[in-house]
Amino acid sequence: MSRVSRVKRAISLAAIAVVVAGCGSTATPSPTPAPTPVVTPAGPGPSTIVAASPTANPAAQCGHYTGPAATISYAIWGDTTELANQQKIVDAFEAMNPTIKVNVTVADWDTYWDKLQTSLAGGNAPDVFLMDGPLYPDYQTRDQLLDLTPYIARDGFDTSQLADLGIKDFTAADGHLYGLPRDLSTIALYYNKKMFDAAGIPYPDGTWDWNKLVSVSQQLTKTVNGATQWGFYTETTDMENYWSELVWQAGGDIVGPDKKTLMIDSDQAAQGIQFLQDLIYKYKVMAQPTPGGSGDLFENGQAAMEADGSWLVPSHIAAGIDFGVAPLPAGPAGKATSVNPSGVVVYKGTKSPDAAWEFVKCYTGPTMQQLVAQLKASMPVNKSVLATTYATSFDGGQVFADSLSYAHLKPSFRGYNEFTTALQDELDTNVFNDNNKTAKQALDDVASQLQDLLGQ
Amino acid sequence: MPAFSIARIGSALPRVRGGARPFETTRARRHRGPRAGEWRWALLFLAPTLIGLAVLSAGPILATLGISLTSWDMLTPPTFVGIDNYTSLFNDARFMTAMRNTFYYTAVSVPLGLVLALGVAMWVNQRIRGISWIRTMYFLPLVTSSTAIAIVWLWMYSPTGLFNNAISIFGISPQRWVNSPALAMPSIIAMSTWQGLPANVIIFLAGLQGIPTEYYDAVSVDGAGRWARFRHVTLPLLTPSIFFTGILALIGAFQVFDQIYVMANPGKPGQSTITLVYFIYETGFRNFHMGLASAASWILFLIVAVFTILYFRTQNRWVHYQ
Numbered sequence: 001m002s003r004v005s006r007v008k009r010a011i012s013l014a015a016i017a018v019v020v021a022g023c024g025s026t027a028t029p030s031p032t033p034a035p036t037p038v039v040t041p042a043g044p045g046p047s048t049i050v051a052a053s054p055t056a057n058p059a060a061q062c063g064h065y066t067g068p069a070a071t072i073s074y075a076i077w078g079d080t081t082e083l084a085n086q087q088k089i090v091d092a093f094e095a096m097n098p099t100i101k102v103n104v105t106v107a108d109w110d111t112y113w114d115k116l117q118t119s120l121a122g123g124n125a126p127d128v129f130l131m132d133g134p135l136y137p138d139y140q141t142r143d144q145l146l147d148l149t150p151y152i153a154r155d156g157f158d159t160s161q162l163a164d165l166g167i168k169d170f171t172a173a174d175g176h177l178y179g180l181p182r183d184l185s186t187i188a189l190y191y192n193k194k195m196f197d198a199a200g201i202p203y204p205d206g207t208w209d210w211n212k213l214v215s216v217s218q219q220l221t222k223t224v225n226g227a228t229q230w231g232f233y234t235e236t237t238d239m240e241n242y243w244s245e246l247v248w249q250a251g252g253d254i255v256g257p258d259k260k261t262l263m264i265d266s267d268q269a270a271q272g273i274q275f276l277q278d279l280i281y282k283y284k285v286m287a288q289p290t291p292g293g294s295g296d297l298f299e300n301g302q303a304a305m306e307a308d309g310s311w312l313v314p315s316h317i318a319a320g321i322d323f324g325v326a327p328l329p330a331g332p333a334g335k336a337t338s339v340n341p342s343g344v345v346v347y348k349g350t351k352s353p354d355a356a357w358e359f360v361k362c363y364t365g366p367t368m369q370q371l372v373a374q375l376k377a378s379m380p381v382n383k384s385v386l387a388t389t390y391a392t393s394f395d396g397g398q399v400f401a402d403s404l405s406y407a408h409l410k411p412s413f414r415g416y417n418e419f420t421t422a423l424q425d426e427l428d429t430n431v432f433n434d435n436n437k438t439a440k441q442a443l444d445d446v447a448s449q450l451q452d453l454l455g456q
Numbered sequence: 457m458p459a460f461s462i463a464r465i466g467s468a469l470p471r472v473r474g475g476a477r478p479f480e481t482t483r484a485r486r487h488r489g490p491r492a493g494e495w496r497w498a499l500l501f502l503a504p505t506l507i508g509l510a511v512l513s514a515g516p517i518l519a520t521l522g523i524s525l526t527s528w529d530m531l532t533p534p535t536f537v538g539i540d541n542y543t544s545l546f547n548d549a550r551f552m553t554a555m556r557n558t559f560y561y562t563a564v565s566v567p568l569g570l571v572l573a574l575g576v577a578m579w580v581n582q583r584i585r586g587i588s589w590i591r592t593m594y595f596l597p598l599v600t601s602s603t604a605i606a607i608v609w610l611w612m613y614s615p616t617g618l619f620n621n622a623i624s625i626f627g628i629s630p631q632r633w634v635n636s637p638a639l640a641m642p643s644i645i646a647m648s649t650w651q652g653l654p655a656n657v658i659i660f661l662a663g664l665q666g667i668p669t670e671y672y673d674a675v676s677v678d679g680a681g682r683w684a685r686f687r688h689v690t691l692p693l694l695t696p697s698i699f700f701t702g703i704l705a706l707i708g709a710f711q712v713f714d715q716i717y718v719m720a721n722p723g724k725p726g727q728s729t730i731t732l733v734y735f736i737y738e739t740g741f742r743n744f745h746m747g748l749a750s751a752a753s754w755i756l757f758l759i760v761a762v763f764t765i766l767y768f769r770t771q772n773r774w775v776h777y778q
Binding site: 113114117118120121138139142143144287288289290415417418421425429433434 | 529530531532614615632635637727728738741742743744
């Protein structure tokens with residue numbers, strides 16, 4: 001999930017509803033993700049799991065905890081809806097592990113990191129806490145996280161049951177895992193079925209490329225009943241949704257595999273970002289960005305398509321949009337999307353490492369991942385749950401699940417925030433919010449500063 | 457507004473001069489201040505505040521001075537770097553932008569806020585029908601949370617919001633307000649001026665009601681009109697209140713953060729609304745440069761201190777105590 005979306009969700013969903021109402025759109029229910037109906041059979045109970053997947057080492061499964069009884073704290077970012085969701089998952093964990101009690105605490109995105117840093121500095125950080133993929137190296141390289149590799153070996157835990165990119169993102173430079181991915185977010189193309197039907201245009205599919213996106217967006221950008229309907233909507237304020245995908249689709253990259261080489265100053269990267277600027281100012285199929293001011297135009301029923309994250313599924317459903325999901329249109333260098341895992345990590349100074357590990361292990365196991373899938377707010381990291389429950393739980397689940405095969409990990413390196421702030425400031429000011437510069441000019445202007453930040 | 461600034465400006469409060477002190481005993485008049493036995497009680501009652509200041513304010517303030525001489529990410533041991541943080545700040549384009557934005561905000565919002573507050577205070581200082589309702593309306597922003605205010609103002613600034621509708625009546629094309637680099641800071645100043653108005657109005661209102669009506673009667677007899685009454689009675693006698701609100705507004709403006717934080721994040725129009733306190737927050741808590749952030753806080757502290765001292769120096773020239 002992008003930072004902006006998290007902040008938006010955290011500020012106040014009620015306020016967003018006010019914005020929605022103020023935009024003169026058709027009345028929409030509050031985008032608060034309503035408790036989604038369970039359309040899939042409930043997850044198998046613990047006993048079923050053991051029977052279904054027998055293994056030599058029962059410790060690899062959840063529910064065989066033999067360590068000391070403990071109370072652990074688990075900190076997450078989000079809002080009250082997210083807290084309620086996580087509480088359900090924690091309840092399932094406690095039912096399987098009666099000797100471990102888990103206290104969940106929630107804070108909004110910005111406050112979460114403030115609290116985390118001060119509590120780490122003060123030596124009383126939560127036992128288990130949520131970690132954003134891009135920020136993981138900042139904490140891992142500062143020796144704050146417990147190395148889980150010995151626990152994985154001890155219990156014979158099979159990490160290959162989890163999404164490969166998720167494991168890759170949490171594998172540190174020394175090859176050890178200092179956390180496990182909890183769930184995944186990826187980006188695809190949402191489309192409003194009613195708007196496509198009304199225009200008699202076939203729904204987007206895996207054959208689409210940039211040209212097709214432009215031509216259909218142009219057809220769908222028009223005045224309907226006196227109100228502007230936009231062909232396309234996306235967010236411009238974070239690379240995750242959706243300019244990093246465009247960079248990859250054009251054959252470029254943001255930083256090299258060594259995390260020290262700047263790649264964003266290439267012609268291919270510029271071509272990707274230029275395409276987004278063109279959607280706004282050249283083809284005029286997307287409203288000029290007013291971050292924080294307009295809300296999600298797709299969710300408000302004012303745009304026909306939206307390139308955005310899997311985390312929007314519950315709120316799009318709650319908003320009553322009849323939507324479908326298609327893969328992102330391919331660029332000159334083919335298909336690409338982004339995947340960003342959130343992970344659960346254990347504080348190195350925890351007093352209950354065994355109980356904390358048990359929680360992390362169980363979180364990635366089938367029972368709790370089944371609950372993640374039912375919430376639809378993110379994609380389960382467990383391969384079998386992703387391929388079954390999630391993929392079939394709504395129209396589009398299969399597209400999100402399949403898109404992992406051509407996904408790139410959201411960049412993740414020490415100093416990510418400072419790097420991305422400098423880059424995004426330049427793009428917001430001169431490329432997206434206004435077209436003062438071409439993408440190439442803007443990237444050339446900011447390249448040396450970015451290179452300095454990578455070299456730190 | 458942090459508590460310490462209230463303590464610092466305490467001496468600027470209008471003092472009651474002269475007049476009989478009916479409750480003073482002769483002994484107390486000989487021994488100005490508390491007697492030996494009373495000192496103990498005074499200290500006892502002051503202890504919570506003094507300990508609080510020493511532990512919660514003075515300690516951290518001094519600690520930041522030490523931290524500002526180090527390179528420290530909060531999580532690994534600091535290394536001493538001398539004054540490197542200070543020198544690198546002055547070569548830091550983002551810091552200099554934050555400095556410029558902060559001066560811009562202060563230079564516009566302080567005078568604007570005071571003039572408007574004075575106008576409103578004079579208007580609600582009348583005996584008209586429903587005045588208590590009108591006053592209540594003006595004081596509402598004072599009891600509303602900054603975040604709630606910012607969200608409502610964001611809505612008014614939205615592309616199809618109140619302000620764009622209002623200016624369209626005059627044929628002006630829609631503006632982008634907080635999303636436009638040029639209008640972002642004025643938009644935020646407008647909101648925080650509205651938000652800060654009632655606190656100043658209350659002080660001005662108290663000041664206005666403390667002006668004896670005899671003075672107005674006297675100048676009216678001399679043939680003074682409305683303007684002359686304002687210029688020669690109201691304004692001079694209100695200078696202690698103006699001085700007091702001025703110093704609060706000045707310090708508050710240099711420390712502006714929450715309006716910026718809520719309105720310009722997310723959706724910041726580039727760097728046009730980054731202020732010094734925002735820079736400090738971002739540098740320390742987002743980018744792991746606690747040493748640099750501490751150095752920036754000391755530079756901010758020195759700027760505020762210099763302006764406060766200069767402001768106090770002007771006191772004798774224009775502030776009239778009755």
